[in-house]
Structure formats: C-alpha cells, structure tokens
C-alpha cells in the first residue's frame with residue numbers, strides 16, 4: 272500500500288455504498304459471482320458516480336472562493352444534474368452548457384436541472400465539441416463581468432481533481448471485499464469520460480490490489496480512453512506533487528489500463544435492443560435498475576463476455592453501478608417499445 276495524502280473534500284455522498292452479490296443472475300450466467308458496488312445509492316436525486324468526484328472538485332472550487340459552477344454535457348447528462356443540485360444545496364449558481372438537437376419538454380435529468388434552478392444554454396451537436404472550450408471560457412468571463420467568481424468543471428468531472436473520488440472508492444471497495452471475504456479478480460465499470468476508470472485504476476494500484484480494473488466504453492474507442500485516462504492521471508500527478516508521484520510517466524507506465532470497446536453499439540446515449548432487453552432481465556431477476564446510456568450498456572457487455580468465458584479465471588468480480596436512473600426515464604418510450612408488453616385497460 273502506498274500512502275497518499277488526500278486533499279480536502281466536501282461531503283456530499285452517502286458513503287460507504289453497499290456491495291451486494293447478484294446471486295441469481297450470476298448462477299444463470301455460469302460465471303463468477305457478480306458483486307454490485309451500489310454507487311447508484313450515493314443519494315436520491317443527488318446520486319451516482321459524479322457525486323464522488325464532485326466532493327473533491329467542489330471543495331477546491333469553494334476554497335478558491337467560487338460562487339458559480341459552470342459545466343457541460345449532453346442533454347441528459349447525469350453529471351450536469353448532479354452539479355446543478357450540488358450548486359443549489361450549497362447556495363451557488365450553476366451554468367450548464369448542454370448538447371441537444373431538437374428541443375423537447377423537460378424530462379429525466381433535464382427536468383431536475385431546471386427544478387434546481389440551473390441556467391441552461393442549449394447548443395446543437397454539430398460543432399459542439401470543437402467550440403466547447405471557447406463557450407466555457409465565455410461563460411466564465413460573463414460571470415466575472417457580473418462580479419461573480421466561476422469555477423469550470425470539465426465534462427463528467429473527469430480531471431486530476433475529480434479522480435480522487437474513485438481513488439477513495441477503490442479503498443472503500445477493498446474494505447468491502449475484506450468484509451465479505453472475497454478477492455475479486457476484476458473491478459468493472461462503464462467508461463464515459465474516463466475519470467471513474469482513472470480513479471479506480473490509480474486507487475487499485477496505490478492499494479496494491481490484485482483486481483484488474485476494466486472499463487466498458489460507452490462512446491469513444493479504446494485508443495481514445497487510453498489517452499484520456501492517462502491524461503487525467505498525469506494531471507493528478509502535476510496537481511498533487513506531494514502524493515510522492517512527481518514522475519507521471521513512470522507511474523502511468525506501471526498501470527494496466529484495460530478498456531473494452533466492443534459494446535458501444537450505435538453511439539453515445541443510443542442503446543441496441545439487446546441492451547434494453549438486458550436492462551429488463553436484470554431488473555426482473557435482481558430488482559436492480561440499470562440505464563441505457565452507461566450501466567446497461569456496460570452490463571450487457573459484461574454478461575456477453577462472461578458467457579464467452581472471459582472471466583473464468585476468478586470466483587468474484589465487482590461491477591460498479593454508477594447510477595443513471597433518470598436517463599432511463601428519459602428513454603421510457605424506446606425502452607417500452609423494445610421490451611415491454613402493451614397493457615390494455617379492462618372495462
């Protein structure tokens with residue numbers, strides 16, 4: 272175990288979250304026992320994996336005197352919803368830059384963003400990524416012109432600060448496993464902006480865990496996330512030289528960053544009918560609700576890979592349930608059309 276000194280964090284999440292076995296589903300798959308790390312239970316509306324990262328980012332923003340949080344994402348971003356709610360809880364303002372092509376009535380995460388009083392600018396997806404940095408900067412300057420102090424949080428709260436949340440989670444998972452008397456061979460999660468995987472990979476390394484962290488990509492390919500995870504960890508090294516890792520290259524060279532990118536399907540926030548069917552199966556077998564954007568996609572991939580024998584070398588594995596429930600409601604029509612029976616009203 273390598274001791275590291277954590278920076279200050281602002282408590283937001285209900286921790287520790289439970290670690291629960293999925294006995295029926297695991298038996299049916301004929302593979303290792305899948306243990307769910309219930310990070311969907313970090314809160315109610317303020318829930319999911321982004322809260323762990325925001326605990327560290329918000330502490331930094333407050334220490335710098337920020338009164339406004341600015342961030343960005345897709346129209347149904349869980350991260351933006353979490354940021355909007357955190358801001359409201361702390362009496363800060365929140366400015367969101369969201370990607371969306373057709374305007375729609377507010378639902379899912381967007382509904383909660385609006386209830387939380389976030390200021391929202393919608394932009395079409397064409398050119399969104401290319402102009403993002405410039406728009407975030409402009410939003411920050413507008414705040415400053417009004418005498419406010421803004422802190423810009425990157426997509427998914429994935430950066431050198433946010434990944435502390437999952438370094439800490441890796442330590443929590445290790446304690447959970449000791450308590451349950453298991454030694455999982457793998458810790459698996461959905462990878463969307465890379466910070467969860469970066470934090471888990473770093474945390475597992477620092478703790479000397481034998482478990483391999485595997486990220487199931489939901490949008491970009493493995494080459495992209497190899498770079499993104501390394502960049503986040505390199506930034507972490509640069510920001511916290513006191514962590515005894517001044518040499519980022521040397522540290523990163525020791526990490527095994529594993530990304531499975533075979534289950535992205537049609538694209539970000541677009542799930543195949545198989546993913547919807549998997550969500551229904553998991554819900555009815557284990558009483559656990561996954562989402563079509565992240566956890567459902569990753570879990571579908573995991574189930575396929577277990578069936579194909581990829582995880583035969585371990586008795587237990589941990590799947591981090593990173594949340595996303597409100598994104599499920601936002602795709603209710605598709606989900607129903609793909610996988611639910613039509614109910615008729617009896618006279």
Ligand SMILES: *Cc1c(COP(=O)(O)O)cnc(C)c1O
Nearest residue numbers: 349463464465466467565593595
């Ligand atoms: C953001 C998100 C992820 C992906 O985490 P990253 O750190 O962005 O890779 C997974 N699941 C849910 C529900 C999320 O909202």
